Amino acid sequence: MAAPILVADKITKRFGDFTAVDSLSMSIQPGEILGLLGVNGAGKTTAMNMLLGLLIPTEGSIQVFGKDLTKHRVEILKQTNFCSAYTNLPSNLRVWQNLHVFAKLYGVKNWRQRMDELLELMEIPHLKDRVTGHLSAGESTRLHLCKSLLNNPRLLMMDEPTASLDPDMADKVRKAIRHVQREHGISVLYTSHNMRDVEEVCDRVVFLHKGKILTEGTPDDIKRHFAEESLENVFIRVARSGDMVPMGAAVEDAEEAEAKAHAVAETGAEAEATTRAPGRKEGDASSS
Ligand SMILES: Nc1ncnc2c1ncn2[C@@H]1O[C@H](COP(=O)(O)OP(=O)(O)O)[C@@H](O)[C@H]1O
Ligand SMILES: [Mg+2]
Numbered sequence: 631m632a633a634p635i636l637v638a639d640k641i642t643k644r645f646g647d648f649t650a651v652d653s654l655s656m657s658i659q660p661g662e663i664l665g666l667l668g669v670n671g672a673g674k675t676t677a678m679n680m681l682l683g684l685l686i687p688t689e690g691s692i693q694v695f696g697k698d699l700t701k702h703r704v705e706i707l708k709q710t711n712f713c714s715a716y717t718n719l720p721s722n723l724r725v726w727q728n729l730h731v732f733a734k735l736y737g738v739k740n741w742r743q744r745m746d747e748l749l750e751l752m753e754i755p756h757l758k759d760r761v762t763g764h765l766s767a768g769e770s771t772r773l774h775l776c777k778s779l780l781n782n783p784r785l786l787m788m789d790e791p792t793a794s795l796d797p798d799m800a801d802k803v804r805k806a807i808r809h810v811q812r813e814h815g816i817s818v819l820y821t822s823h824n825m826r827d828v829e830e831v832c833d834r835v836v837f838l839h840k841g842k843i844l845t846e847g848t849p850d851d852i853k854r855h856f857a858e859e860s861l862e863n864v865f866i867r868v869a870r871s872g873d874m875v876p877m878g879a880a881v882e883d884a885e886e887a888e889a890k891a892h893a894v895a896e897t898g899a900e901a902e903a904t905t906r907a908p909g910r911k912e913g914d915a916s917s918s
Contacts, residue, residue, distance in 0.1 A: 632660050633696055635785055635817040636681065641690030643676050643841075650676040652841035653690070658785070663811055663818040665832035665849075667861075669869045673841040674821045678787050681819065682712055694785065708736065710785045713778035715771055715793035721763030725754075725773055728762055729780065736781035748776040751806055767794035775803065779810060786810075787819045792827055800824065804831050825862040835861075837868060844868060 634657040643651040651673040658664045666674045679685040681692060683703045692699040694706045719728045726745065733741035749755040752772040757765065765773060771794050778786060788807070792800040804827060810816055822828055828835060829849045837844040837852070845852060845868075849861050856864045 634658060635660050635662075635695060636819070637693045638677075638681060639691050639693075641677070641680055641687040641692060643673075643680060643685060644688045650841055651680065651687075651838075654838070654841065654843060656836055656843070656846075658817045658819060660817055661811060661815040662834060663807070663820055663832050665828045665835035666819060666821045666838060667828060667835055667865065668838035668844075669865075672838040674838055675789055676841075677838065678712075678789055678819065678821065682710065682787055683707060708781065709783055710787070711736075711778040711781055711783035712787045712789075713774045713791050714789035715767075715774070715791060716789065717774075719762050719770075719773065719777065721761070723762055724758075725749075725760050725762055725765070726758045728773065729776060732777050733780050738780050741780075744780060745776070748779055751779075751809075752776050753802065768796060768799055771795055772799070772803070775806070782814060783816060785817050785819075789821050790823065791820070792822060792824055800827065807831055825860065825865055829861050837864075839868060 636658040638654055638656050640653045640655050641651060642649065642653050654673075654677055656664075666677065668674050676685065680687050681694075681699075683692075683699050683706070686700075694702075695709065697706060699706055720731075723731070729745045729748075730741065733745065738744055745758075746755065749758060752775050754769060754772050754776070757769055757773070760769075762770070762773065771791060775791060778788070791807075792803050795803060807818065807820075808831065811818060820828070820832055822831075832849060834846065834848050835852060836846040845855070847855065852864055853859065853861060856867065858864045858867065
């Protein structure tokens with residue numbers, strides 16, 4: 631197997647005595663789109679900010695392109711980019727001026743041509759002269775996407791890139807991400823709360839919960855292991871159970887739960903016919 635593009639080794643981030651990311655180890659393979667999932671506050675953005683060198687881990691180390699991020703930060707960041715629905719580009723600049731500034735920062739040659747290609751890809755060439763602060767949320771996200779591809783990054787981090795897009799534009803953005811991945815073999819770390827996004831875009835996902843990895847695998851692996859039909863059901867179950875469920879145990883749990891449900895249903899039917907067992911509460915299906 632080729633060397634991973636990114637390796638995080640037991641990274642932890644503590645804010646005072648609160649641990650936002652707890653000994654997280656993960657890697658991204660060349661050309662892979664890795665989804666980072668988890669409920670609000672799970673630690674996704676904190677993890678991404680450490681992987682981008684914006685936050686210094688309290689513990690642990692990060693290697694990108696085979697090099698230590700703290701020692702080779704500038705060199706690594708030149709070949710990396712970032713896109714988020716929750717950060718703002720300078721609002722008083724026009725769209726083309728913002729892209730020009732970032733093109734200069736990244737040393738992009740033929741920046742006008744690159745800018746025009748990207749504005750076309752994201753279907754916003756008509757917004758080139760618009761003041762950035764006057765863009766709608768969806769337009770602004772598409773501008774962020776253009777900015778994030780300016781330097782043809784080898785590694786792209788996307789923090790909820792489709793959060794403010796309508797379904798049609800979200801679909802186009804997913805296709806654009808797949809397109810750049812296919813054409814340029816870039817690796818992507820992707821967070822989203824839209825499980826459809828994730829199933830369509832991500833080759834593999836890592837589920838974070840309270841800063842720790844709960845489970846990881848391909849979307850199909852994870853659905854199978856949790857015996858759920860959709861990643862959305864897995865997400866809801868993880869969010870509500872709140873506990874660590876190892877991959878192997880999830881299937882057993884699901885089978886056990888199903889067997890229990892059958893037993894309860896049968897007992898219930900019997901109870902209907904006879905008398906209710908003493909001490910048993912109405913609708914109590916969980917006691918065993
Ligand atoms: N600078 C900070 N100081 C204190 N707590 C923080 C800081 N940044 C994030 N946190 C906390 O860390 C946890 C994880 O946050 P975050 O990484 O933004 O989660 P996610 O992106 O998964 O929603 C949250 O409980 C959040 O309040
Ligand atoms: Mg976040």
